Amino acid sequence: MKDPLFTKEGMTLARTERWFSLCMLGTVLVFFIVSFQYNFISNESGVGAAFVPRIILFFLLCLSLYYVWTNFKKQPDEQQESSSPPSIVKKQMTLAIMLALCVAVIPLLGMLVSLGLFLIFALRYFENIPWVKSIVFSVISIVVMYLLFVKWLKIILPGGVFL
Amino acid sequence: MIQELLAGFVTIMEPAFLFWCLIGVILGTLAGALPGVGPVTGIAILLPVTFGMNPISALLLLMGIYQGAMFGGRISSILINVPGDAAAVVTTFDGYPLTKQGKAGYALTLSAFASFIGGNIGFIGLVFFSAIFVKIALLFGSPEYFALMVFALIATSGLTEKKPFKPILATLLGLVISTIGTDPVGGTERFTFGILELWDGIDFVVIAVGVFGLSEVFIRLENSVGVESIRNKIPFSDLFPKLSELLKDFWAMMRGSILGFVIGVLPGAGATIATFMTYSMEKKISKDPDSFGKGNTKGLSSPEAANNATVGGALIPLFSLGIPGSGTAAILLGALMMLGLQPGPLMFEKSGDIIWAAIAGLFVANLMLLILNTAFVPAFAYLIRIADRYLGPIIAALCIIGTYMLHNSLFDVGMMIFFGFIGYFLRKYRFPLSPLVLAVILGPMLEANLRQSLMMSNNDVMIFLTRPITLALLGLSILILIMPLARRIFKK
Numbered sequence: 001m002k003d004p005l006f007t008k009e010g011m012t013l014a015r016t017e018r019w020f021s022l023c024m025l026g027t028v029l030v031f032f033i034v035s036f037q038y039n040f041i042s043n044e045s046g047v048g049a050a051f052v053p054r055i056i057l058f059f060l061l062c063l064s065l066y067y068v069w070t071n072f073k074k075q076p077d078e079q080q081e082s083s084s085p086p087s088i089v090k091k092q093m094t095l096a097i098m099l100a101l102c103v104a105v106i107p108l109l110g111m112l113v114s115l116g117l118f119l120i121f122a123l124r125y126f127e128n129i130p131w132v133k134s135i136v137f138s139v140i141s142i143v144v145m146y147l148l149f150v151k152w153l154k155i156i157l158p159g160g161v162f163l
Numbered sequence: 164m165i166q167e168l169l170a171g172f173v174t175i176m177e178p179a180f181l182f183w184c185l186i187g188v189i190l191g192t193l194a195g196a197l198p199g200v201g202p203v204t205g206i207a208i209l210l211p212v213t214f215g216m217n218p219i220s221a222l223l224l225l226m227g228i229y230q231g232a233m234f235g236g237r238i239s240s241i242l243i244n245v246p247g248d249a250a251a252v253v254t255t256f257d258g259y260p261l262t263k264q265g266k267a268g269y270a271l272t273l274s275a276f277a278s279f280i281g282g283n284i285g286f287i288g289l290v291f292f293s294a295i296f297v298k299i300a301l302l303f304g305s306p307e308y309f310a311l312m313v314f315a316l317i318a319t320s321g322l323t324e325k326k327p328f329k330p331i332l333a334t335l336l337g338l339v340i341s342t343i344g345t346d347p348v349g350g351t352e353r354f355t356f357g358i359l360e361l362w363d364g365i366d367f368v369v370i371a372v373g374v375f376g377l378s379e380v381f382i383r384l385e386n387s388v389g390v391e392s393i394r395n396k397i398p399f400s401d402l403f404p405k406l407s408e409l410l411k412d413f414w415a416m417m418r419g420s421i422l423g424f425v426i427g428v429l430p431g432a433g434a435t436i437a438t439f440m441t442y443s444m445e446k447k448i449s450k451d452p453d454s455f456g457k458g459n460t461k462g463l464s465s466p467e468a469a470n471n472a473t474v475g476g477a478l479i480p481l482f483s484l485g486i487p488g489s490g491t492a493a494i495l496l497g498a499l500m501m502l503g504l505q506p507g508p509l510m511f512e513k514s515g516d517i518i519w520a521a522i523a524g525l526f527v528a529n530l531m532l533l534i535l536n537t538a539f540v541p542a543f544a545y546l547i548r549i550a551d552r553y554l555g556p557i558i559a560a561l562c563i564i565g566t567y568m569l570h571n572s573l574f575d576v577g578m579m580i581f582f583g584f585i586g587y588f589l590r591k592y593r594f595p596l597s598p599l600v601l602a603v604i605l606g607p608m609l610e611a612n613l614r615q616s617l618m619m620s621n622n623d624v625m626i627f628l629t630r631p632i633t634l635a636l637l638g639l640s641i642l643i644l645i646m647p648l649a650r651r652i653f654k655k
Binding site: 048 | 194328380555560563571573587
C-alpha cells in the first residue's frame with residue numbers, strides 16, 4: 001500500500017523530498033514554457049537567446065520528471081531516515097523569518113543596527129546565551145564591522161533614520 | 164634571464180621595499196578573507212594606497228596584495244564554510260570538514276604550505292616558460308574556450324561517478340541559473356520575470372555565499388552537538404601537520420601547481436576553473452575517492468596549490484602581451500599603466516629592471532605569506548574554538564554584509580537568502596554543490612563562446628571538429644563520458 005503524501009506522524013526525509021522534487025519540476029516547467037518567448041534561431045547572430053537555455057531545460061525537464069517518479073516510487077519504510085524533529089524545524093523557520101525581517105528593516109534602521117539586533121536575538125534564542133553577553137558580543141561585533149567595512153574599506157552602508 | 168632575476172632580487176632587498184611587500188601581504192590576506200571581497204575587489208580597494216609611491220614599492224605592494232588576497236579567501240572557507248571568492252569554493256569541500264574534525268589549524272597550515280608550493284611553481288613558470296605559453300595562449304579562440312568549458316564541466320560534474328543522476332541534475336540547474344539575465348550575444352533579457360535587478364543576472368558570489376555560507380547556518384541548527392570536537396582544546400603539536408604529512412601530499416601539490424599554472428595562462432580561465440579541475444583530477448586518481456568531501460588532505464592541498472600557481476600564469480599574458488589573464492590581472496594592468504609602465508612585448512626592454520624586481524617580489528611575497536599565515540594558525544584555531552557558539556549568527560551577518568557590498572543592493576541580499584534555502588535543501592537531499600556552482604560560473608562563458616564560434620563559422624558546427632585543440636578537448640570530454648561505460652562492459 002503506497003504512502004499518502006501527508007501523514008500525521010510527521011514526514012520522513014523521503015516524503016519531504018517528494019515535495020522538493022515537485023517544486024523543482026514545477027519551476028523547470030515554468031522556465032521551459034517561458035523560454036518559448038525568446039528566439040531559438042536568430043537572423044542576426046546565428047542561434048538565438050533561447051537556443052542554449054531551451055536545450056538545457058528540455059534535458060532538465062526529463063530528469064526532473066524522472067526524479068519525481070523515483071521519489072514517488074519509494075515505498076514507506078520504518079527504517080527511513082527521519083526529517084528534522086519539529087523543534088529544529090521551528091528554529092530554522094524562526095531563523096528564516098528573522099533573516100527576512102532583518103533585511104526588511106535595513107532601510108529603516110540601517111545595516112549595522114539591523115545586524116546588531118539580529119545578532120542579539122539570534123544569540124539569545126538559538127544559542128541560549130544570556131542577554132547581557134549577547135548584547136555585549138553584538139555591540140563589539142558591530143563596532144568591528146564598522147571599523148572594517150566603513151572606515152577601512154570605505155563601503156557606504158545604509159544608515160536608515162540614523163543618517 | 165637568470166641574471167635579470169638576480170638583479171631584481173638585489174634591488175628589492177632594501178628594508179623599505181620589503182616593508183611594503185609585507186604590508187601588501189597582510190592587507191591582501193585580510194581583504195581576501197572577507198566574504199564577498201576576494202582578490203579582484205581587494206586589489207581594487209587597496210589600489211589607491213599605491214598612488215604617489217615609487218614604482219617598485221607600488222609593484223611590491225600590489226604583488227603582496229595579489230598573493231595575500233588569493234590566500235585570504237581560504238581562511239573563511241576553512242573556518243566557517245563561507246568562500247571568500249569563487250576559487251575558494253573548492254576549499255570548503257575538504258577544508259571545512261577538517262575544521263569540524265577539530266583540525267582547523269592543520270587545514271590552514273596545509274593550505275598555506277600548498278599555496279607556497281603553488282606560488283613558487285607559478286613563479287618558476289613565469290620566469291622560464293613565458294615565451295612558450297604565450298604562443299599557446301594565442302592559439303585559443305572562441306571554439307577552444309568552448310571546448311575547454313565543456314571539458315571542465317564534464318570533468319567536474321560527477322558524470323563519471325557511480326550515482327551520476329544528482330550531480331547531472333545539479334549541473335543542469337546551475338546552467339539554467341546562469342542564463343538568467345541578459346543574453347550575452349544578443350542582449351535580450353531572459354527569465355527576469357519583469358524584475359529589473361535580474362537584468363544583470365545573478366552574481367556568482369551571491370549564489371556561493373547563500374548556498375555555502377547561509378545554508379551552513381541552517382545546518383548548524385541541526386548539528387549543534389556535532390561540533391563538540393571543535394570546542395576541545397587542541398594540543399599545540401596538532402595545530403601543524405608533520406613534515407611527513409606535508410610530504411605525503413607533495414605530489415598532489417605539484418600536480419595542482421602545474422595544472423593551475425597552465426590554466427592560469429589562458430585569459431579568462433582563471434583560478435576558479437583551475438581549482439575545480441584540480442579537485443576533480445585528484446578525486447579521480449585517488450585510491451579512496453569516497454573520502455573526498457570529508458576532510459581528505461589531497462582535496463585541500465592540490466586545489467590550494469593550483470590557486471596560487473595561477474598567479475604566475477595570469478601574469479604571463481599581462482606582462483608579455485598586455486592582456487590580463489584574470490580579473491585581478493586586469494586591475495593590475497590599470498595599476499601598471501598608472502605607474503607609467505606599458506605592458507606588452509616592449510615592457511621588458513623599456514622597464515626590465517622594474518618588472519624583474521616585481522617578479523622577484525612575487526617570490527618574496529609568497530614566502531612572507533607562508534611565514535605569516537603559519538604564525539597566525541594558533542590564533543585562528545583558538546578563535547574558532549572559543550567563538551564556536553557565536554559562529555552561526557556571525558556567519559549570517561557576514562553573509563548579509565558581504566553580499567550587500569557587491570553592488571550596494573538589498574535585492575542581492577534577498578537573493579542570497581533565497582539561495583541559502585536552496586542550498587540547505589540541496590544538501591539535505593544529497594545533491595553535490597560543486598557541479599551547480601561551477602555550472603553557474605562557466606555557463607555564461609560557455610554560451611558566449613559557443614555562439615561566437617557559430618557566428619564565426621556561419622552556424623557550421625564543423626568548426627569544433629576542424630580545429631586541433633578544440634577537437635582534442637572535446638575528444639577528451641567524450642572519453643571521460645564513455646570510460647565508466649567501457650569499464651562496466653569490460654568487467655562483465
